[in-house]
Amino acid sequence: MIRVALAVALGGAVGSVLRFLASSWVAGQWPRHFYMGTLAVNLFGCLLIGLLSGLFLTRTELPLELRVGLITGVLGGFTTFSSFSLEILKLMESGRLFEAAGYLLCSVLGGLLAAWCGLLLARLAS
Numbered sequence: 489m490i491r492v493a494l495a496v497a498l499g500g501a502v503g504s505v506l507r508f509l510a511s512s513w514v515a516g517q518w519p520r521h522f523y524m525g526t527l528a529v530n531l532f533g534c535l536l537i538g539l540l541s542g543l544f545l546t547r548t549e550l551p552l553e554l555r556v557g558l559i560t561g562v563l564g565g566f567t568t569f570s571s572f573s574l575e576i577l578k579l580m581e582s583g584r585l586f587e588a589a590g591y592l593l594c595s596v597l598g599g600l601l602a603a604w605c606g607l608l609l610a611r612l613a614s
Contacts (some may be wrong), residue, residue: 495553499561507566523575523591526568531598533567538603542610 510532511525518524537559544555572595579588 491553492556495557496561496564499557499563500565503562503565503567506562507568511568523572523579526571526575527591527595527598529566529568530572530595531602533563534599535602535606537563537567538606539610540606542607543613545610546614 507529510529514525514528515522540555540559540563544550544559576588576592579585579591
């Protein structure tokens with residue numbers, strides 16, 4: 489159990505740094521649309537979690553530490569739905585209701601679509 493917990497901790501650190509780098513880069517490209525970094529990270533994280541989950545269903549011989557470290561650790565540290573919620577509130581408070589609604593719909597529906605695509609990709613690969 490301690491090895492799994494350490495894998496999650498290490499993965500979480502890696503995922504958090506990757507989230508910071510990716511969000512910072514996207515925000516630098518589109519500063520007015522500060523939330524686009526979080527959107528990009530969430531959609532990509534959803535795609536990856538679908539892909540990895542699908543692959544791990546057929547690759548049960550892979551060590552538990554690797555599987556949990558990647559999904560719970562790296563992707564848990566990488567995706568940012570708490571930031572997403574705060575950004576929706578900020579948009580709403582600043583009167584940007586249409587942008588808030590678009591961001592919400594793109595994140596939720598896009599995330600579901602990306603996870604589904606990841607599962608499909610995993611099935612094609614096996």
